[in-house]
Amino acid sequence: MSNKPKILVARAIFPDQLAKLEESFEVRSNQADQVFTPEELQKELSNVVGALVTGSERIDASTLADAKSLKIVANIAVGYNNFDVPAITAAGVMASNTPGVLTDTTADFGFALLMATARRITESEHWIRNGQWDQWSIVHNPLGMDLHHSTLGIIGMGRIGQGIAKRALGFGMKVIYHNRSRLPEADEKACGATYVSKEELLRTADHVVLVLPYTPQNHHTIGAKEIALMKPTATLVNIARGGIVDDMALAQALKEKKIFAAGLDVFEGEPKVNPELLKLSNIVLAPHIASASEKTRRAMVDLAADNLRAALAGQKPPSLINTELLQS
Numbered sequence: 250m251s252n253k254p255k256i257l258v259a260r261a262i263f264p265d266q267l268a269k270l271e272e273s274f275e276v277r278s279n280q281a282d283q284v285f286t287p288e289e290l291q292k293e294l295s296n297v298v299g300a301l302v303t304g305s306e307r308i309d310a311s312t313l314a315d316a317k318s319l320k321i322v323a324n325i326a327v328g329y330n331n332f333d334v335p336a337i338t339a340a341g342v343m344a345s346n347t348p349g350v351l352t353d354t355t356a357d358f359g360f361a362l363l364m365a366t367a368r369r370i371t372e373s374e375h376w377i378r379n380g381q382w383d384q385w386s387i388v389h390n391p392l393g394m395d396l397h398h399s400t401l402g403i404i405g406m407g408r409i410g411q412g413i414a415k416r417a418l419g420f421g422m423k424v425i426y427h428n429r430s431r432l433p434e435a436d437e438k439a440c441g442a443t444y445v446s447k448e449e450l451l452r453t454a455d456h457v458v459l460v461l462p463y464t465p466q467n468h469h470t471i472g473a474k475e476i477a478l479m480k481p482t483a484t485l486v487n488i489a490r491g492g493i494v495d496d497m498a499l500a501q502a503l504k505e506k507k508i509f510a511a512g513l514d515v516f517e518g519e520p521k522v523n524p525e526l527l528k529l530s531n532i533v534l535a536p537h538i539a540s541a542s543e544k545t546r547r548a549m550v551d552l553a554a555d556n557l558r559a560a561l562a563g564q565k566p567p568s569l570i571n572t573e574l575l576q577s
Contacts, residue, residue, distance in 0.1 A: 251275040254561055257293050257300040259285060260325075262550050270554060274299075287312055294319055299557045301325060301550070304537075309333035313340045321560035323553040326540075327351055328490055329570060330463040338571040345556035345566045349408065350548035351540040356412030358514070358539040359458055359488045363401075363413075365533045366484045366512035367456060368393035372530050394455065394482060394509055396420050402454025404447065404470065405461025405489060406432055406440075413458055414440035425450055428461075451478040456486070463490035473498040479508050486512040488539045491519050500525035503532055514539050 253275040258267065261282035270276050277297065279285070284305045285293060294300060295315035302308065303325050310333065313319065321343040324332065329346045337344045365371060369391040376382060376391060401417045403410045406428040414424045424442040426432075431444045451457065457479065461467055471485065472495040479485070485508060487494050496517045502508055504525075512533040516522050519537060526532060540546065556566035565575060 254299070255297045256557065257297045257302075259290070259293070259300060259302045259306050262301070262325075263547060266547065266550050266554070273558070291315060299323065299561055301553050301557060302331075304328065304331045307331050307333075308337060308344075310336040310340070313337065313342065316340070316342070321345065321557055321566065323556040323560075323566070325549050325553045328462060330490055330492075332570070334571055338574060341574070343556075343560045343566060343574055344570040345553070345560075345568050346570055347549040347552040347556075348568055350552050351545050352408040352412050354542050354545040355409045355488065355539040356416060358535075358541075359409065359413050359460065359486065360416045362488060362512040362514060362533060362535060362539075363456055363458060363484070363486050364396060366486055366510050367396055369510065369531075371533050375530075394484060396422060396456065398422065399455035400425060400453055402426065402445075402450040402457045403442070404428075404450065404457065404459050406442070407460065407462075409488075410458075410460040411436065411440050411442075413460065414442045417441075425453060447475075448478060451475055452480075454483060455480065456484045459485075459487045459489045459493050461489050461493060463492050468492050469495045469498075471495065471499070473502070476502045476507060481507060481509065483508050484510045484512070488514045491516045496523040496526060500529065503529050506531075 253273065256274045256276055258276055258278045261280045267278055277293065287307065290306055291312045291314060294312060298318050299321045301323050308322050308331060319342050322337065324346045327346050327348045332344050334344060372391045397420045400423045403414055403426040406426045410426065417424050418441050424440060425445045426442045427445060427447045427450045470493050476498060499511060500523060503511055510531040514535040515537055552568065556568060559566045
């Protein structure tokens, strides 16, 4: 019988990273990559001291009910709306995430999704696949909206939002932003960004990108009322979290051409997608892959593992969320 501490790796990770964990821990791994039910997750957490989890694992009071030995849940993600942080803290369990290591990759993807949305890339591909290229004309091709010299509005100006703003400078875009708190002047200057109210941003921007964290207060930050403020030629891109946008309201707005197009990497109730969105041609859909490069996903697993190792060694994890545990 092994004397190594027992940990759970709740979803598949790269084999060499799993092997490295097995040098120090007795690992219960899920390389089959089947999502645990809440009951299965509760059972899995009942006899381990640490767990690497992802956004597909909801960690709350019920899943922690039998986790008497658990010291840390380390999220392999920067967002942690899958964590009930007060419940985790009340259970005396550390919670961590993986900020920083995915900033550039996610910003790259956000800008790529913006470009695909504005220039109708996926719709144009369908033209080719459906044999419609012979319908080419000056005015009847899928005509898009320019990015260069347009106004980009960013809601949520953390690391990723700032990364997108800096990329926009290369396209000669005017960048405006709205955030819970205004950036320091030096950061605004580095991004070439101007702070405005959310309402002014929605009325002014040619393209709106959402990069804010999900909280109950941010639920449906963009709904029918907000979409009604936008230009009919505007695009909306969400790389934040599902629930930031009212997907049904967005589907209706796109159907009625109240805005030009949308690009979504995240959805309410994912992995399920509102079927009304799937009926539309003026939308680009991606399966929550903004951080999906091998280099970045490896870095995320490494940081999550570093958080776990630190917690189990009695040290502060590098990206601890519930820091109040160390102050009590």
